[in-house]
Amino acid sequence: MNLDQLTAPGAYPGLTLTLHDGGLLEIVIQSEKTLNSVDARAHRALTTVWRDIDDTAGVRCVLIRGEGRGFSSGGDFTLIEEMAGDFTALARVWKEARDLVYNVINCGKPVVSAIHGPCVGAGLAVALLADVSIAARSARLLDGHVRLGVAAGDHAAIIWPLLCGLNKAKYLLMTGESVSGEEAERIGLVSLCVPDDELLDRAWAVARRLAAGSPSAVRWTKYALNNWLRAMGPTFDASLALEFLGFTGPDVHEGLSSLREKRAPKFQDDAPI
Numbered sequence: 001m002n003l004d005q006l007t008a009p010g011a012y013p014g015l016t017l018t019l020h021d022g023g024l025l026e027i028v029i030q031s032e033k034t035l036n037s038v039d040a041r042a043h044r045a046l047t048t049v050w051r052d053i054d055d056t057a058g059v060r061c062v063l064i065r066g067e068g069r070g071f072s073s074g075g076d077f078t079l080i081e082e083m084a085g086d087f088t089a090l091a092r093v094w095k096e097a098r099d100l101v102y103n104v105i106n107c108g109k110p111v112v113s114a115i116h117g118p119c120v121g122a123g124l125a126v127a128l129l130a131d132v133s134i135a136a137r138s139a140r141l142l143d144g145h146v147r148l149g150v151a152a153g154d155h156a157a158i159i160w161p162l163l164c165g166l167n168k169a170k171y172l173l174m175t176g177e178s179v180s181g182e183e184a185e186r187i188g189l190v191s192l193c194v195p196d197d198e199l200l201d202r203a204w205a206v207a208r209r210l211a212a213g214s215p216s217a218v219r220w221t222k223y224a225l226n227n228w229l230r231a232m233g234p235t236f237d238a239s240l241a242l243e244f245l246g247f248t249g250p251d252v253h254e255g256l257s258s259l260r261e262k263r264a265p266k267f268q269d270d271a272p273i
Contacts (some may be wrong), residue, residue, distance in 0.1 A: 078184060110219070
């Protein structure tokens with residue numbers, strides 16, 4: 001793939017790619033009416049774009065951010081409803097969710113995320129799997145799987161215990177409690193936290209520094225360090241399978257209804273396991 005194909009308008013629905021001087025590729029998640037929620041087409045785009053970036057000469061570093069009021073509010077309700085009611089859709093999104101995580105990990109180019117506002121779902125996966133994650137103080141990071149009524153899959157099991165420790169990861173993932181950008185930095189969930197008005201300047205400064213380094217040294221360092229994540233592959237695969245098993249059960253329907261109706265959920269009294 002060449003740079004013109006990579007940055008062509010509409011090549012990746014829900015994403016806008018722009019190449020800046022020095023080989024800096026900017027990815028903007030865009031769906032401002034829904035706080036950059038990820039629909040079926042955008043979910044597919046977030047999965048495939050990393051392999052294409054890896055295969056495209058001329059990209060030295062990637063900066064990913066959300067447009068407008070937040071990074072991403074996660075998967076949209078239509079996609080979740082489709083997954084809960086259609087096995088073919090469920091299998092398709094399971095494969096995409098698996099590939100999204102591994103594609104970010106295996107992308108040789110360094111990735112910087114600039115996190116502001118809500119950061120949930122697939123957006124959160126990319127934000128935290130980035131090589132350098134920079135959060136605004138007012139950012140709100142949330143893994144909302146348990147609130148929806150499914151296991152915390154996606155990226156959670158592969159990286160949260162490594163970033164913030166098993167006990168803290170269990171607390172945040174099992175309760176579904178959100179954390180601010182400031183708290184996320186304190187517990188090690190993100191690389192840096194900066195004042196809101198300094199977020200993009202700091203993120204671009206880090207991206208330019210990475211882009212100016214030796215490409216082989218930076219990329220091979222990333223590759224070696226990401227073996228920590230590859231070693232957690234079986235744990236990730238299990239968590240993702242359990243998440244998607246949950247989409248076949250009753251709790252996800254109640255979770256989705258309660259989110260739509262903005263009320264507390266009334267989940268099952270007990271589980272069969």
